[in-house]
Amino acid sequence: MNYGPLVFLAAFFGLAVSWFGAVLAPQIQIGRLQQETNMVNRAELYPLSKPGLARQGRDVYRAEGCASCHTDQVGQTGTVCDVVLTDTGTNHTALIETLIKSGLGRSNPGQFLSQLPKTIRQGMTKDQADLLARALKSAGAKAQIQIVPTGPDIARGWGKRRTVAQDYIYDEPVLLGSLRVGPDLANAGVRLPDRNWHLRHLYSPRVEVKGSLMPPYRYLFKLRKTGRQPSPDALQLPEAFAPPAGFEVVPTPEAGALVAYLLSLRADAVLFETPMTAPSALATTPGAPAK
Amino acid sequence: MMDCPSQSPSPAAGPDTAPVDASCRAPLFVLFSGAALWLVLASLCSLIASIKFHSPDFLAGCAWLTYGRVRAVATDAQTYGFAMQAALGAALWIIARLVGNRVAQPGLIAFGGILWNLGVLVGVTGILAGDGTGFENFEMPRYAALLLFLAYLVIALWTVLTLRGRRQAGLDPSQWFLLAALFWFPWIHSTATLLLTVCPVRGVMQSVVAWWYSANLNGVWFGLTGLAILFYLLPRLTDRTLHSRHLALFAFWTLILFGSWSGIPAGAPVPAWMPALSAVATVLTIVPALAVAVNVFQTTGCPCCRTKGIPPGSFLAVGTVSFVLGGFLRAAGAVPQISAVTRFTWFTVAQSQLAAYGFVGMTLFGAVYYIVPQVAGMEWPCRRSVRAHFWLATGGILLCVAPLAIGGVLQGLKLNNDQVVFMDVTQSTLLFLRISTLGELALVIGNLLLAVNLVRLAARYSRTHFAPAWKSAMAELEPAEVKP
Numbered sequence: 067m068n069y070g071p072l073v074f075l076a077a078f079f080g081l082a083v084s085w086f087g088a089v090l091a092p093q094i095q096i097g098r099l100q101q102e103t104n105m106v107n108r109a110e111l112y113p114l115s116k117p118g119l120a121r122q123g124r125d126v127y128r129a130e131g132c133a134s135c136h137t138d139q140v141g142q143t144g145t146v147c148d149v150v151l152t153d154t155g156t157n158h159t160a161l162i163e164t165l166i167k168s169g170l171g172r173s174n175p176g177q178f179l180s181q182l183p184k185t186i187r188q189g190m191t192k193d194q195a196d197l198l199a200r201a202l203k204s205a206g207a208k209a210q211i212q213i214v215p216t217g218p219d220i221a222r223g224w225g226k227r228r229t230v231a232q233d234y235i236y237d238e239p240v241l242l243g244s245l246r247v248g249p250d251l252a253n254a255g256v257r258l259p260d261r262n263w264h265l266r267h268l269y270s271p272r273v274e275v276k277g278s279l280m281p282p283y284r285y286l287f288k289l290r291k292t293g294r295q296p297s298p299d300a301l302q303l304p305e306a307f308a309p310p311a312g313f314e315v316v317p318t319p320e321a322g323a324l325v326a327y328l329l330s331l332r333a334d335a336v337l338f339e340t341p342m343t344a345p346s347a348l349a350t351t352p353g354a355p356a357k
Numbered sequence: 358m359m360d361c362p363s364q365s366p367s368p369a370a371g372p373d374t375a376p377v378d379a380s381c382r383a384p385l386f387v388l389f390s391g392a393a394l395w396l397v398l399a400s401l402c403s404l405i406a407s408i409k410f411h412s413p414d415f416l417a418g419c420a421w422l423t424y425g426r427v428r429a430v431a432t433d434a435q436t437y438g439f440a441m442q443a444a445l446g447a448a449l450w451i452i453a454r455l456v457g458n459r460v461a462q463p464g465l466i467a468f469g470g471i472l473w474n475l476g477v478l479v480g481v482t483g484i485l486a487g488d489g490t491g492f493e494n495f496e497m498p499r500y501a502a503l504l505l506f507l508a509y510l511v512i513a514l515w516t517v518l519t520l521r522g523r524r525q526a527g528l529d530p531s532q533w534f535l536l537a538a539l540f541w542f543p544w545i546h547s548t549a550t551l552l553l554t555v556c557p558v559r560g561v562m563q564s565v566v567a568w569w570y571s572a573n574l575n576g577v578w579f580g581l582t583g584l585a586i587l588f589y590l591l592p593r594l595t596d597r598t599l600h601s602r603h604l605a606l607f608a609f610w611t612l613i614l615f616g617s618w619s620g621i622p623a624g625a626p627v628p629a630w631m632p633a634l635s636a637v638a639t640v641l642t643i644v645p646a647l648a649v650a651v652n653v654f655q656t657t658g659c660p661c662c663r664t665k666g667i668p669p670g671s672f673l674a675v676g677t678v679s680f681v682l683g684g685f686l687r688a689a690g691a692v693p694q695i696s697a698v699t700r701f702t703w704f705t706v707a708q709s710q711l712a713a714y715g716f717v718g719m720t721l722f723g724a725v726y727y728i729v730p731q732v733a734g735m736e737w738p739c740r741r742s743v744r745a746h747f748w749l750a751t752g753g754i755l756l757c758v759a760p761l762a763i764g765g766v767l768q769g770l771k772l773n774n775d776q777v778v779f780m781d782v783t784q785s786t787l788l789f790l791r792i793s794t795l796g797e798l799a800l801v802i803g804n805l806l807l808a809v810n811l812v813r814l815a816a817r818y819s820r821t822h823f824a825p826a827w828k829s830a831m832a833e834l835e836p837a838e839v840k841p
Contacts, residue, residue: 073537076533130420139624141624
């Protein structure tokens with residue numbers, strides 16, 4: 067390493083290897099993801115591009131640096147299987163025998179025969195669930211195995227499943243965030259669908275969440291004299307936070323866009339890379355076994 | 358305690374270094390004074406952001422001072438304004454000194470420095486006005502990134518050209534590190550600019566590029582320049598030679614090979630091989646950290662005891678310890694079982710602060726305190742404030758890093774326990790965040806001391822060098838005007 071060109075070559079080699087492996091290879095794999103009919107049991111395209119107002123809102127989200135306190139990604143530690151009984155068949159004696167054999171319903175086996183579909187066992191591994199489902203099938207009943215993602219994020223209700231590359235293909239920029247001073251927002255639109263809640267929360271976070279550390283974003287709102295009729299957009303604030311009499315607080319277009327963006331955040335489509343049983347699929351099951 | 362630092366510049370200063378130092382004077386004045394200015398501004402922004410955890414309403418009415426923007430400015434002013442700028446200055450001086458050549462175009466490099474400061478100014482204003490890119494460590498908008506890139510090319514190119522026609526046969530280990538670093542930045546910065554802001558890649562690929570950039574900047578670029586300074590200054594401060602060139606070479610290779618692959622956090626929404634590979638690489642960055650630890654220890658003995666009396670030395674000792682400790686923290690944070698707890702918490706912030714303030718910051722302070730008196734040819738006006746800065750900086754770093762690391766681990770444990778309500782998780786971190794505000798305050802005061810000392814030195818320099826020249830020039834002019 068006694069010559070300048072040699073050091074230069076070494077650095078070139080080191081950086082080139084890293085560039086090809088850590089930039090180019092990922093780009094080849096995930097850089098060209100397309101909208102796909104990737105949803106399980108449905109032929110809808112996913113993801114859909116966000117509406118224009120939400121896209122403007124993402125610019126506000128970026129400009130205000132919301133991502134320095136909020137993440138937009140949900141993790142999961144694994145999946146478990148639930149077994150759902152959908153049809154008891156005709157041989158109830160054999161079914162109850164099977165249920166008792168697999169350690170279920172020893173006290174009151176009859177409870178499983180009503181109110182179908184019924185989840186009879188939760189949190190099993192895939193093999194256990196398969197075994198139980200097969201046993202039920204041989205007793206003439208029909209059972210469904212549901213795949214349920216697990217993990218603290220899921221348990222907190224921040225999402226139904228982990229987020230994957232496919233969820234972000236239309237985001238520009240992608241604002242994943244790295245610190246959770248505030249809660250995760252990957253499914254903000256699902257969890258908190260109320261537009262007025264978001265507006266009040268932005269104007270004065272502690273109106274909605276006691277003890278919140280979020281700074282207020284009053285500059286995204288206008289304080290103005292109430293006209294002949296109060297504006298329909300004006301925030302309904304509690305006494306302590308309300309503007310003086312004769313004034314009203316109305317959101318600026320930026321605040322409206324930001325809320326539209328927050329409401330557009332949802333990552334709950336069922337994809338092949340994140341196996342789970344969709345809640346909507348559950349709702350349709352009652353009709354299915356009737357055939 | 359106050360009487361020792363006078364001898365510090367002596368070991369390397371021979372009679373032949375004077376022209377080299379003189380040729381560095383103009384560029385170093387621009388780079389170091391700019392760096393000190395941004396340093397103060399960065400720590401002020403960091404303090405403002407930290408105070409917002411005491412009262413979220415603090416300065417919340419102004420869009421330009423909202424938390425997200427101020428936090429981004431604090432990071433970027435610290436990284437680009439202070440650290441990179443001071444490191445470029447130190448790199449120039451070390452290369453010129455080792456080669457024994459005058460700097461080829463000091464005026465051009467000084468111009469590059471001014472351009473760099475302009476770029477940082479434009480970038481920081483852009484972020485405050487809401488034009489930030491949203492990518493961590495790369496918040497500067499496109500137009501500012503372009504200015505920075507051009508300025509860097511000017512500075513780096515003519516720094517490398519200083520090597521031409523060198524008299525000594527081989528290259529010193531610090532020169533390997535510096536040459537590699539000078540080459541590293543244009544590549545990673547142009548990649549990030551092109552793929553993130555000019556024609557953005559699709560989806561999470563943007564995050565992959567941003568992680569790659571920030572690992573290469575914080576891990577590799579600052580690793581290379583910081584180690585170059587340590588390997589150059591520590592032997593000279595302690596009157597020894599570097600223990601082993603081979604070990605330095607080993608550290609060099611392992612740092613560029615492993616450091617450049619790290620950065621993608623576990624659990625990121627990307628195909629699993631990327632975070633897995635990145636975790637392996639990050640754990641392996643312990644190897645260069647250990648190699649450096651052994652090399653420095655064998656060179657100087659215990660760096661803390663040997664460099665005790667010499668202020669630049671004590672800064673460098675803290676820098677070395679932070680580098681090794683930070684390497685271990687980073688590696689620990691990459692182990693899947695630990696990262697499941699620490700990711701998304703203040704632990705990651707603590708770890709990056711230890712790297713940015715503890716290793717990079719302290720090493721650069723040491724370099725500035727060592728280099729400036731030699732280049733200016735005069736001692737620091739206030740030696741006591743150098744010592745005060747050392748203690749304030751060390752205390753400040755401890756008060757920032759330790760509470761955030763502990764608070765982060767507790768926060769992570771609570772985040773992973775879904776029985777704890779989220780608001781309780783957040784509230785439980787408050788105590789630690791508020792302690793760290795004290796650390797930020799100490800850092801601000803320390804940084805002000807450095808800036809004031811630098812200003813006083815510049816004033817004294819201009820009094821002794823420019824005032825007589827100005828007077829004589831005026832004296833020559835006056836009769837010329839009177840005569841006709």
